[in-house]
Amino acid sequence: xxxxxxxxxxxxxxxxxxxxxxxAAFQEGNYAVAFPYFGAExxxxxxxxxxxxxxxxxxxxxLIYEPDYIVVLDDKLTGLVDVADGLKDDGMAIxxxxxxxxxxxxxxxxxxxxxxxxxxxxxxxxQPITNSAILGAFAKATGLVSIDSxxxxxxxxxxxxxxxxxxxxxxxxxxxxxxxxxxGTCKGTMTYEKGGKWLPDYKExxxxxxxxxxxxxxxxxxxxxxxxxxxxxxxTFAPVHDPDKxxxxxxxxxxxxxxxxxxxxxxxxxxxxxHLEYCKGCGICANECPKDAIKMER
Amino acid sequence: xxxxxxxxxIGITIKTLPEEELFTSGHTACGGCGAPIVVRAAxxxxxxxxxxxxxxxxxxxxxxxxxxxxxxxxxxxxxxxxSAICAAGIKQALNKQGKEDVNVVAFAGDGGTGxxxxxxxxxxxxxxEDILYICYDNEAYMNTGIQRxxxxxxxxxxxxxxAGTKIGGxxxxxxxxxxxxxxxxxxxxxTASVGHPADMLRKIEKAxxxxxxxxxxIFAPCPTGWRMDTAKTVEVAKKAVNSGMWTLFxxxxxxxxxxxxxxMEPVDDYLKMQGRFRHLTDEQIKxxxxxxxxxxxxxxxxxxxxxxDKKE
Ligand SMILES: Cc1ncc(C[n+]2csc(CCOP(=O)(O)OP(=O)(O)O)c2C)c(N)n1
Ligand code: SF4
Ligand code: SF4
Ligand code: SF4
Ligand SMILES: [Mg+2]
Numbered sequence: 001x002x003x004x005x006x007x008x009x010x011x012x013x014x015x016x017x018x019x020x021x022x023x024a025a026f027q028e029g030n031y032a033v034a035f036p037y038f039g040a041e042x043x044x045x046x047x048x049x050x051x052x053x054x055x056x057x058x059x060x061x062x063l064i065y066e067p068d069y070i071v072v073l074d075d076k077l078t079g080l081v082d083v084a085d086g087l088k089d090d091g092m093a094i095x096x097x098x099x100x101x102x103x104x105x106x107x108x109x110x111x112x113x114x115x116x117x118x119x120x121x122x123x124x125x126x127q128p129i130t131n132s133a134i135l136g137a138f139a140k141a142t143g144l145v146s147i148d149s150x151x152x153x154x155x156x157x158x159x160x161x162x163x164x165x166x167x168x169x170x171x172x173x174x175x176x177x178x179x180x181x182x183x184g185t186c187k188g189t190m191t192y193e194k195g196g197k198w199l200p201d202y203k204e205x206x207x208x209x210x211x212x213x214x215x216x217x218x219x220x221x222x223x224x225x226x227x228x229x230x231x232x233x234x235x236t237f238a239p240v241h242d243p244d245k246x247x248x249x250x251x252x253x254x255x256x257x258x259x260x261x262x263x264x265x266x267x268x269x270x271x272x273x274x275h276l277e278y279c280k281g282c283g284i285c286a287n288e289c290p291k292d293a294i295k296m297e298r
Numbered sequence: 299x300x301x302x303x304x305x306x307x308i309g310i311t312i313k314t315l316p317e318e319e320l321f322t323s324g325h326t327a328c329g330g331c332g333a334p335i336v337v338r339a340a341x342x343x344x345x346x347x348x349x350x351x352x353x354x355x356x357x358x359x360x361x362x363x364x365x366x367x368x369x370x371x372x373x374x375x376x377x378x379x380x381s382a383i384c385a386a387g388i389k390q391a392l393n394k395q396g397k398e399d400v401n402v403v404a405f406a407g408d409g410g411t412g413x414x415x416x417x418x419x420x421x422x423x424x425x426x427e428d429i430l431y432i433c434y435d436n437e438a439y440m441n442t443g444i445q446r447x448x449x450x451x452x453x454x455x456x457x458x459x460x461a462g463t464k465i466g467g468x469x470x471x472x473x474x475x476x477x478x479x480x481x482x483x484x485x486x487x488x489t490a491s492v493g494h495p496a497d498m499l500r501k502i503e504k505a506x507x508x509x510x511x512x513x514x515x516i517f518a519p520c521p522t523g524w525r526m527d528t529a530k531t532v533e534v535a536k537k538a539v540n541s542g543m544w545t546l547f548x549x550x551x552x553x554x555x556x557x558x559x560x561x562m563e564p565v566d567d568y569l570k571m572q573g574r575f576r577h578l579t580d581e582q583i584k585x586x587x588x589x590x591x592x593x594x595x596x597x598x599x600x601x602x603x604x605x606x607d608k609k610e
Contacts, residue, residue, distance in 0.1 A: 011580030043328035043522050199363050211365045221365035226324035254312045257334040259323040280329030
């Protein structure tokens with residue numbers, strides 16, 4: 001039996017990747033299951049999906065807490081989430097990153113494979129969707145399933161969702177990533193803080209459950225406390241503002257769904273500040289600017 | 299008889315909208331979501347002296363997951379079915395406490411408004427409860443993963459109106475909730491869109507300053523459910539109005555006016571921007587085009603029938 005935990009962001013297709021891997025393993029004569037972690041996640045927020053593969057029938061229905069392999073679709077997640085939590089010591093991490101395995105920090109030194117799946121995806125699909133490319137890296141790094149089975153798995157799962165033509169492009173992404181995967185060992189110098197959650201006892205629980213704005217050891221809670229939630233890591237592209245072209249019409253400021261654009265200064269010195277720690281990189285500001293003063297860059 | 303009082307505006311525009319955010323950054327809507335554009339702007343106009351109510355919907359989840367919250371004003375949630383009466387109850391309780399100047403606003407999705415919350419909405423409207431009800435219309439049940447609602451347009455793919463060989467997306471037409479609300483003879487009913495911000499701000503301000511039941515339905519694209527580029531949220535909303543797929547009008551005391559005369563551009567451009575319409579056949583596009591023309595024709599007749607000079 002081997003167990004794989006996928007870490008991605010909502011919209012990156014971690015669930016489809018988990019299913020395609022299960023299909024690949026199944027086509028090699030194994031039993032396999034794939035399932036997501038259910039939560040209130042939105043596109044861009046960290047999510048998980050799981051694949052469990054065995055020669056025999058699988059009866060375990062739990063989430064995977066001690067995976068043999070972790071697959072990370074977005075290396076920026078490694079700074080936010082302890083993706084290697086519970087990963088077996090002889091396990092392996094497969095990571096979408098343009099860095100060498102030796103430069104990856106997971107808080108645990110384990111076998112590690114990297115591939116720049118985002119670039120592969122942009123080249124092969126024209127979109128930064130890495131869920132197919134990363135499976136090529138999985139095949140190369142682990143040798144547990146052949147690249148041909150991965151291709152078959154992608155054709156099966158992606159094919160039924162997005163059609164044969166697009167599925168074939170995704171299968172190609174996996175093949176390209178297969179060739180570009182490097183394997184090594186990652187670093188394990190940093191320690192991840194166990195993320196706590198504010199759990200009030202009954203005396204702290206406000207009447208009618210209306211939380212007041214409060215600082216707790218776990219951070220802000222109550223009205224306005226989402227300011228603590230830095231959503232900027234969700235983005236692939238970031239806005240770059242050219243103040244020389246800008247006429248301070250405020251359209252971008254108005255439209256930004258994340259309130260990431262602020263006006264600063266007075267009179268002629270008035271300009272815009274882009275708070276990239278919140279910006280999700282949607283590109284609305286660049287699309288709506290009447291003076292073309294904003295460009296989205298990777 | 300005129301049922302409303304107030305409604306005066308000082309003409310808030312994008313230039314004069316306050317900097318202060320009462321709906322903060324750090325909320326967890328998908329990148330490019332239209333709903334927070336509505337809510338950020340609405341909260342700036344409504345100001346701190348406001349109590350908000352939400353049924354289950356994307357906004358409830360991305361605006362607040364206990365104990366975290368993007369709203370800096372009181373924020374209540376009871377059930378999916380009863381937004382309008384819960385908001386009305388809050389308003390009446392505040393009145394009893396002598397806090398008559400508090401704005402009470404319910405924000406709800408199209409599913410929570412036109413389908414599941416409809417009996418409560420209709421009842422509160424008929425009783426002319428003194429609340430502002432804002433429906434952000436993203437044309438499906440998005441929070442639970444894109445199921446069709448009454449507000450989903452013809453031909454749109456959703457997970458419950460799949461596009462395959464037997465059927466090609468939703469086979470029924472979009473429910474005209476604003477007209478149903480007009481039939482309740484409430485003081486104010488208006489439609490708006492994130493693609494027409496000046497009009498949207500004016501209507502929110504006007505509705506804020508009126509008394510009695512006020513209903514606003516604001517077109518707020520959902521790039522995730524519509525399967526489209528997140529940068530195009532505003533652009534697609536503009537195209538909806540220009541093609542007649544969404545009409546901007548308002549009704550004040552039974553007098554209906556068009557806010558923006560639809561240019562009736564062909565619907566193709568609008569549809570092509572969205573993956574949810576990718577599968578459409580020429581036949582289906584023709585049906586949608588026909589629907590837009592017919593709706594426009596009916597809207598113009600409607601506006602004519604309820605114009606100022608037809609009022610006795
Ligand atoms: C009575 C009831 N039925 C179903 C649900 C599950 N549910 C929660 S949010 C939601 C969809 C809401 O759709 P909509 O009102 O259009 O808002 P959106 O999520 O699209 O913004 C559903 C079906 C519920 N919470 N309560
Ligand atoms: S939309 Fe463009 S011109 Fe207007 S304020 Fe923003 S950057 Fe400046
Ligand atoms: S890219 Fe989107 S989130 Fe980022 S600043 Fe522009 S509008 Fe705001
Ligand atoms: S699913 Fe749609 S409506 Fe919901 S947060 Fe995402 S973009 Fe917004
Ligand atoms: Mg909806």
